[in-house]
Amino acid sequence: MRKPTITLLTDFGMKDHYVASMKGVILSINPQCNLIDITHQVSPQNIQEGAFILANSYSSFPKGTIHLSVVDPGVGGIRKPILLVTQNYFFVGPDNGLFTLVAQREKVEKIIVLTQQKYFLTKLSTTFHGRDIFAPVAAHLSLGIQPNAFGDQTRAWVKVRFGKPAIEKGRLLGEVLHIDTFGNFVSNIDEKIFFRFTKERPYVIWVGKKKIHHLGKGYWEGKPGEPMALIGSSGYLEISMNKGNAQKTLKMKRGDPIQVDLKTKA
Amino acid sequence: MRKPTITLLTDFGMKDHYVASMKGVILSINPQCNLIDITHQVSPQNIQEGAFILANSYSSFPKGTIHLSVVDPGVGGIRKPILLVTQNYFFVGPDNGLFTLVAQREKVEKIIVLTQQKYFLTKLSTTFHGRDIFAPVAAHLSLGIQPNAFGDQTRAWVKVRFGKPAIEKGRLLGEVLHIDTFGNFVSNIDEKIFFRFTKERPYVIWVGKKKIHHLGKGYWEGKPGEPMALIGSSGYLEISMNKGNAQKTLKMKRGDPIQVDLKTKA
Amino acid sequence: MRKPTITLLTDFGMKDHYVASMKGVILSINPQCNLIDITHQVSPQNIQEGAFILANSYSSFPKGTIHLSVVDPGVGGIRKPILLVTQNYFFVGPDNGLFTLVAQREKVEKIIVLTQQKYFLTKLSTTFHGRDIFAPVAAHLSLGIQPNAFGDQTRAWVKVRFGKPAIEKGRLLGEVLHIDTFGNFVSNIDEKIFFRFTKERPYVIWVGKKKIHHLGKGYWEGKPGEPMALIGSSGYLEISMNKGNAQKTLKMKRGDPIQVDLKTKA
Numbered sequence: 001m002r003k004p005t006i007t008l009l010t011d012f013g014m015k016d017h018y019v020a021s022m023k024g025v026i027l028s029i030n031p032q033c034n035l036i037d038i039t040h041q042v043s044p045q046n047i048q049e050g051a052f053i054l055a056n057s058y059s060s061f062p063k064g065t066i067h068l069s070v071v072d073p074g075v076g077g078i079r080k081p082i083l084l085v086t087q088n089y090f091f092v093g094p095d096n097g098l099f100t101l102v103a104q105r106e107k108v109e110k111i112i113v114l115t116q117q118k119y120f121l122t123k124l125s126t127t128f129h130g131r132d133i134f135a136p137v138a139a140h141l142s143l144g145i146q147p148n149a150f151g152d153q154t155r156a157w158v159k160v161r162f163g164k165p166a167i168e169k170g171r172l173l174g175e176v177l178h179i180d181t182f183g184n185f186v187s188n189i190d191e192k193i194f195f196r197f198t199k200e201r202p203y204v205i206w207v208g209k210k211k212i213h214h215l216g217k218g219y220w221e222g223k224p225g226e227p228m229a230l231i232g233s234s235g236y237l238e239i240s241m242n243k244g245n246a247q248k249t250l251k252m253k254r255g256d257p258i259q260v261d262l263k264t265k266a
Numbered sequence: 267m268r269k270p271t272i273t274l275l276t277d278f279g280m281k282d283h284y285v286a287s288m289k290g291v292i293l294s295i296n297p298q299c300n301l302i303d304i305t306h307q308v309s310p311q312n313i314q315e316g317a318f319i320l321a322n323s324y325s326s327f328p329k330g331t332i333h334l335s336v337v338d339p340g341v342g343g344i345r346k347p348i349l350l351v352t353q354n355y356f357f358v359g360p361d362n363g364l365f366t367l368v369a370q371r372e373k374v375e376k377i378i379v380l381t382q383q384k385y386f387l388t389k390l391s392t393t394f395h396g397r398d399i400f401a402p403v404a405a406h407l408s409l410g411i412q413p414n415a416f417g418d419q420t421r422a423w424v425k426v427r428f429g430k431p432a433i434e435k436g437r438l439l440g441e442v443l444h445i446d447t448f449g450n451f452v453s454n455i456d457e458k459i460f461f462r463f464t465k466e467r468p469y470v471i472w473v474g475k476k477k478i479h480h481l482g483k484g485y486w487e488g489k490p491g492e493p494m495a496l497i498g499s500s501g502y503l504e505i506s507m508n509k510g511n512a513q514k515t516l517k518m519k520r521g522d523p524i525q526v527d528l529k530t531k532a
Numbered sequence: 533m534r535k536p537t538i539t540l541l542t543d544f545g546m547k548d549h550y551v552a553s554m555k556g557v558i559l560s561i562n563p564q565c566n567l568i569d570i571t572h573q574v575s576p577q578n579i580q581e582g583a584f585i586l587a588n589s590y591s592s593f594p595k596g597t598i599h600l601s602v603v604d605p606g607v608g609g610i611r612k613p614i615l616l617v618t619q620n621y622f623f624v625g626p627d628n629g630l631f632t633l634v635a636q637r638e639k640v641e642k643i644i645v646l647t648q649q650k651y652f653l654t655k656l657s658t659t660f661h662g663r664d665i666f667a668p669v670a671a672h673l674s675l676g677i678q679p680n681a682f683g684d685q686t687r688a689w690v691k692v693r694f695g696k697p698a699i700e701k702g703r704l705l706g707e708v709l710h711i712d713t714f715g716n717f718v719s720n721i722d723e724k725i726f727f728r729f730t731k732e733r734p735y736v737i738w739v740g741k742k743k744i745h746h747l748g749k750g751y752w753e754g755k756p757g758e759p760m761a762l763i764g765s766s767g768y769l770e771i772s773m774n775k776g777n778a779q780k781t782l783k784m785k786r787g788d789p790i791q792v793d794l795k796t797k798a
Contacts, residue, residue: 003563003564005559005563007552007556012447013307013447014280014303014305014306014307014546015305015307015308015319015446015447016305016319016446016447017304017305017319017320017322017323018446018447020273020302020303020304020305020323020326021322021323021326022326023302023326024273024302024323024324024325024326024327024328024331025326027271027300027302027327027328028326028327028328031269031271031300031328032269034559034563035302036552036555036556036559036567037546037552038549038552039546039547039548039549039552040546041545041546041547042547044447044448044511045509053547053548053549054549056549056553057549057552057553057556058556059556060552060553060554060555060556060557060560060663061555061556061559061560062556062559062560062563065556073485073486073508073509074486075484075485075486076483076484076485076486077484077485077486077487078486125498125499126483126484126496127484127485127496127498127499127504128498128499131326131499132499180547180548180550181544181545181547181548181550181576182576217608217658218607218608218609218658218659219605219607219608219609219659220605220606220607220608220609220610221609230658230659232657232659232660233657233659233660233663233664238659240659243577243605245576278713279573279713280546280569280571280572280573281571281573281574281585281712281713282571282585282712282713283570283571283585283586283588283589284712284713286539286568286569286570286571286589286592287588287589287592288592289568289592289593290539290568290589290590290591290592290593290594290597291592293537293566293568293593293594294592294593294594297535297537297566297594298535301568310713310714310777311775339751339752339775340752341750341751341752342749342750342751342752343750343751343752343753344752391764391765392749392750392762393750393751393762393764393765393770393772394764394765397592397765398765
């Protein structure tokens, strides 16, 4: 019998007891669970960042994995707790847009609003639904309880906006979607859009005032201290710096523009 | 057969090899153990902080869980290594007060001084009893070795002081017990004391020079940038800031006063 | 049947999806694996630091453990992916010196260059071999695939330089090998060399301009604010500060000298 895996993604950090409390609750319900941290260092209350990290990791896990994701600035308020069932995975968390990107990539089968209190902890706080609602629901789900048992289906659910790349006046206009631990800028321009736009024609990638003239094959190609571009491991156009940290040098932030221009003949 | 869970709480951080060495030692003795991190980011040598985080997480875990806790500024000196057995759990660590709060909440059955060297690593360092004494004892315990096998019982053990809330001249005087990752101030005033003192009468909560006039139901009620009060998920009066960080704004620290005054009729 | 353990050591940090992606890949291949983090906080691209942390933790784990180690500044370039098989363990990672110290301590049986693509992910990125090559190889290894199946043996592999202590003009010249989370300086002078040099004669340990005249037995012996010396838990001469942080006070860095002089009779 295969042990079910539950992943955890939160903005709780690892210093406090919050993550451990969730894990304890899960193991008290299903001691056979395999608990894997995705991250607990989502920037506080940053739903988009959580959505991005989840979207880039969930599909590496075995089919049937339960992804428990809690970035929840509206905890205790009117936002609903939900279970999103896709063809391959389960996602449990607040209905605030955290699953926006996942739903663009996975076939969503149903969305359940979590209302059946028998699957929650007995005493609910208004500030820690990760422990009181989401963890016990994920644990019961891992025991084989059917999704429909947790509440009714809904079709209305919340999405957050992610800037999409656009083509205007012959320019491909993108933006910084994520800045990773190494200071790499991950743009919102995926490889399909990039190559469909450039079509083997010469181009310039603008990163602030810096120009980059071609894609590298790997970090090792970049000159130290100079920004380089490549298609990163998640399939997006990425700006990086060999033996350095692009973010520290270029000081760009999430949402800043990354543009591709076709070179015009002189 | 249920896999025993061992939790780990230390001030070792996650950068060095210290935590991994402890886990390796445990798995070498009992490969079936389920290892769960509570935290390794207790502020260095801060026994009170460790005690607080442990007290807020241990009881979420299944009965029989072994809590291995090492914040140990006196390692290698005269402080004793102990095993505290409560009705529901086991606690292994240094006798320096780390279990003070746990012992206020759990029924303590016995306290064993760890002296039986056959359950330690063969070569003892004077600086890393986490690896050499506490980890192997926890691992042997998880194999079903009886507590009495590890040493003799004691009744004398160390507690650390935690400021308790007091009522003086009609004021409820508390203090900041913990500052969490989100910058929330957790006070030492628990909900029972708070409501017994206020008895539905109007009150003012003083946080530094700021006044708060009522408890919120959840973070979402707070005005951005303004401190708010609520009963937090651990059952204590907590000062928070919706979409902000109370600690960064108010610059208070552990031990600073949080007071509740009853409003007098004019 | 014993569950195989795979440890992970990287410089990926815990904020991004990188570590979780590797774990997902492993569990998709072998759901029975026990995954244990050594650290993900190796300083970015610091092969020597990774080598030191790995060398100080690998041997605590059960025989047969697979150590998956990825600090990989040359990812996607000409450096080879390798599997190092020692008498007791397996090490999977880039051939860039990360296993230098391990190979000084373990009997190396063979080194395999990973070339059999059927054990890699189908689509290889040029920037994330941790996910695409090293994780799936470690997972297949944990299923019992024989080392030789992954590629051909080699005898040529990369080592990095670690300063070795030297004796010159009656002085034992060492250096700072590692600075740990507590600010302790771990030198490259191991206890055998130290005692063979000092032979119970009086000595002075120079740490910058500070002099230390004897070894302490444990941290508790040190005067607060004053540096002290002891043999640390890894068996090296270590400079520490009781109730303080030697690094913050002395501001030394990796590679700075730590010297032992014999006292001459006046």
